[in-house]
Amino acid sequence: MENYLMNMLYTVLALSGAILLSVYGWKMLNWVWLRPKRKEKQLRQQGFNGNSYRFLFGDFKEMLTMMKEAKSKPITFSNDIVPRVLPFIHESLENYGGRDCFVWFGPTPTALISDPELVKEVLSKNFVFQKPSSPLGKLLAQGVAAYETEKWAKHRKLINPAFHLEKLKNMLPSFYSSSCDMLSKWDEILSSKGSCEVDVWPYLQTLTSDAISRTAFGSNYEEGRKIFELQKEQFGHFFDAAQLLYIPGWRYLPTKTNRRMKEIVREVKSSILGIIEKRMKVIESEEVNSDDLLGILLESNFQEIQQHGNDSGMTLQEVIEECRLFYIAGQETTSSLLVWTMILLSKHMDWQNQARKEVLQVLGSSPPDFQDLNHLKIITMIFHEVLRLYPPAVMMSRFIHKQTTLGKLTLPAGTQIFLPTILLQHDSAIWGDDAKEFNPKRFSEGVLKAMNGKYAYFPFGGGPRICIGQNFAMLEAKMAIAMILKHYSFELSPSYAHAPDMVVTLQPQYGAHLILHKL
Numbered sequence: 298m299e300n301y302l303m304n305m306l307y308t309v310l311a312l313s314g315a316i317l318l319s320v321y322g323w324k325m326l327n328w329v330w331l332r333p334k335r336k337e338k339q340l341r342q343q344g345f346n347g348n349s350y351r352f353l354f355g356d357f358k359e360m361l362t363m364m365k366e367a368k369s370k371p372i373t374f375s376n377d378i379v380p381r382v383l384p385f386i387h388e389s390l391e392n393y394g395g396r397d398c399f400v401w402f403g404p405t406p407t408a409l410i411s412d413p414e415l416v417k418e419v420l421s422k423n424f425v426f427q428k429p430s431s432p433l434g435k436l437l438a439q440g441v442a443a444y445e446t447e448k449w450a451k452h453r454k455l456i457n458p459a460f461h462l463e464k465l466k467n468m469l470p471s472f473y474s475s476s477c478d479m480l481s482k483w484d485e486i487l488s489s490k491g492s493c494e495v496d497v498w499p500y501l502q503t504l505t506s507d508a509i510s511r512t513a514f515g516s517n518y519e520e521g522r523k524i525f526e527l528q529k530e531q532f533g534h535f536f537d538a539a540q541l542l543y544i545p546g547w548r549y550l551p552t553k554t555n556r557r558m559k560e561i562v563r564e565v566k567s568s569i570l571g572i573i574e575k576r577m578k579v580i581e582s583e584e585v586n587s588d589d590l591l592g593i594l595l596e597s598n599f600q601e602i603q604q605h606g607n608d609s610g611m612t613l614q615e616v617i618e619e620c621r622l623f624y625i626a627g628q629e630t631t632s633s634l635l636v637w638t639m640i641l642l643s644k645h646m647d648w649q650n651q652a653r654k655e656v657l658q659v660l661g662s663s664p665p666d667f668q669d670l671n672h673l674k675i676i677t678m679i680f681h682e683v684l685r686l687y688p689p690a691v692m693m694s695r696f697i698h699k700q701t702t703l704g705k706l707t708l709p710a711g712t713q714i715f716l717p718t719i720l721l722q723h724d725s726a727i728w729g730d731d732a733k734e735f736n737p738k739r740f741s742e743g744v745l746k747a748m749n750g751k752y753a754y755f756p757f758g759g760g761p762r763i764c765i766g767q768n769f770a771m772l773e774a775k776m777a778i779a780m781i782l783k784h785y786s787f788e789l790s791p792s793y794a795h796a797p798d799m800v801v802t803l804q805p806q807y808g809a810h811l812i813l814h815k816l
Contacts, residue, residue: 329353332711333404339709345408346393347400355401360385371794371807374644376686376733378797379719383691386717400715407694407713413727415704416716417752419695420760423449426695429713436558437528437535440615440622441765453765455601455611456619459593460765465772466667467588471511472776473664479504479777480784487815494790496808501635501777502628508773509627513620514572515589524568528624531561532801569620573613590623625801630689630757631770633802635777636809637687638679641735643789643811648737651675653782660779670775678737680774681744684756685728686735689802691719693758721753728753786814 333350340347348356363384372381380387386409389398396411410416419426427445434443441452458464479500487493506529510521534554576595594616602610611619642649655675663669693716700710708714725732727749728739739747748754757764764770781787790810798806 329404333401333406336406336709336712337399339707340399340406340408340712343706343708345397345399347389347398347406350401350404350406353403355403355405356385357401357403360400363388368796368798368806371796374789374795376735377723378687379691379723382797382799382803383717383719386692386715386720402713405711405713407715408708409715409717410703411717411720412704413721413752415706416721416755417759418703419714419716420755420758420762423760423762425701426697426714429694429696434535436562437531438621438625439618441619442622442626449762451609452611452615452619453761455597456594456765458597459590460769462768464588464593465768468512468769469665469667469670469772469776472508472773473780475504475508475511476777476780478507480780483785483813484815487813492812492814494792494810495813496810497639497787497813498632498636498805498809501639501809502632504777505628505632505635505773506624508631509624511589512769513590513623513627515592520568520572524565524621525624525628527561527565527568528621531558531565534558534561536800565621566614566617569617570613573616573620591620594619626764626766627769629802630764630766631773631777633687633689633804634680634683634770634774636805637803638683638774638778639781639787639811640789640793640805640809641683641686642679643787645735646788648675648679648735649782649786652679652778653786656779656782660783665776665779667772670772670779673775673779675737676775676778678740680771681740681747681754682735682737685722685754686733687797687803688718688722688756690756691799691803692717693755716755718755722756724753727751784816786816787811788814 329352330350333355337347337350367381367384372378385400386398389400390396390409397409399406399408401407410419424446428443430443441449441456444452482500483495486495506522506525510525514521534557538554538558572591573595576591579592598610598616642652652675655673659672660669695714695716697708697712697714698710701708721727723732728747744754752759757767757770788811790812793810794807796806798804
């Protein structure tokens with residue numbers, strides 16, 4: 298009897314194991330093969346073209362190979378940069394013709410949406426077309442840029458007060474101080490010479506990191522600088538890891554890189570927590586509130602919790618995540634805009650001279666105030682043209698969790714969507730035959746007029762999720778470029794190598810070597 302029961306137990310266990318293996322085996326087969334092939338069929342029925350799905354890897358290996366090849370050497374100076382920054386997308390469009398194609402990131406199909414009206418629809422329906430989640434991205438920052446639906450709406454509401462125009466005006470002295478610090482460093486380099494070659498890229502990065510440290514943490518901006526250095530290191534690890542095909546559970550492996558990335562997260566959160574605790578004591582004691590981003594955010598959150606309860610506000614950990622995000626969004630976008638502005642004005646001296654003339658007429662010898670910066674019309678036109686040709690993010694991605702109608706298309710659940718910012722902003726059918734040329738005049742009557750009625754310019758995104766820091770970035774950039782133009786003229790150095798490279802934002806791979814002339 299005992300042997301019979303044991304045999305029955307073994308049989309049950311064996312059957313259970315077989316069933317379990319069958320279930321997981323079926324799920325795995327469905328994930329790596331059956332589901333992708335169904336989605337491929339559906340996308341082809343909708344008029345999309347692309348490579349046939351290849352087991353597990355999709356187009357990933359080919360993408361990496363082409364990316365490494367594109368980055369291996371600079372290009373002749375041209376604003377036709379798509380083949381270098383998006384080589385696989387460029388080739389896919391060339392191979393399959395038209396504007397509608399799909400590519401494979403592992404088993405996930407990604408549909409390229411290039412119709413301006415469909416792009417507008419995607420960006421306007423942010424509760425349907427959501428940002429794809431990234432396990433690696435959590436090691437950089439979460440915050441309002443990553444959250445979705447109700448959580449996104451709550452955080453956006455609480456953060457909005459920090460970016461009201463009246464608050465931004467109070468940040469101008471910080472922008473001015475950071476610009477002056479950078480110019481003093483350049484003055485030291487040129488002290489014994491009238492001109493000198495300088496790679497301005499690292500200085501512009503330091504300028505914008507210093508500015509976000511001052512505006513985010515006020516008197517604690519020295520501590521903010523330490524946080525920036527850690528976040529900068531984290532970026533390096535992040536993009537090294539992103540070169541590998543993501544395998545579920547990879548981030549939990551105790552590799553040297555994974556351990557360091559998690560250590561950086563702990564150090565950054567600990568530093569921010571210390572700053573927050575000091576600030577909370579100031580707010581609770583009803584002392585004068587500061588006008589930096591952290592102070593405004595904490596005050597907004599504090600008032601919301603008092604009025605509507607704890608659930609309506611942010612937790613301490615969520616406030617920390619928003620502070621981490623300040624660094625990424627606040628530093629990267631502005632430094633990218635400034636460096637490409639200086640490079641293009643070095644190439645187009647006529648526009649540099651026009652911009653300098655405007656700056657001298659409007660600003661005179663006084664430090665710029667808000668009204669002064671608001672009257673820099675030529676600078677505004679130049680910035681729009683730089684953002685059109687060299688957008689900080691060349692592509693935006695979205696994800697749909699269930700079958701979704703977009704225009705006349707029906708997209709299968711689990712499809713990722715690419716909105717090709719740079720392709721639409723370089724499209725000659727929209728912008729004219731000179732679409733790839735630097736011509737700020739096209740924005741002389743504003744953005745809407747320049748687009749010829751098409752939704753084809755969105756360097757800061759669009760719809761309800763348009764970048765909350767857009768005015769912050771533009772105001773900081775205006776201050777910096779006005780100060781630079783007042784004190785220096787600049788031209789491309791013979792050693793400059795044109796190599797736009799998509800890192801966090803679009804950046805010059807080999808730096809921005811310019812010849813600075815002290816005025």
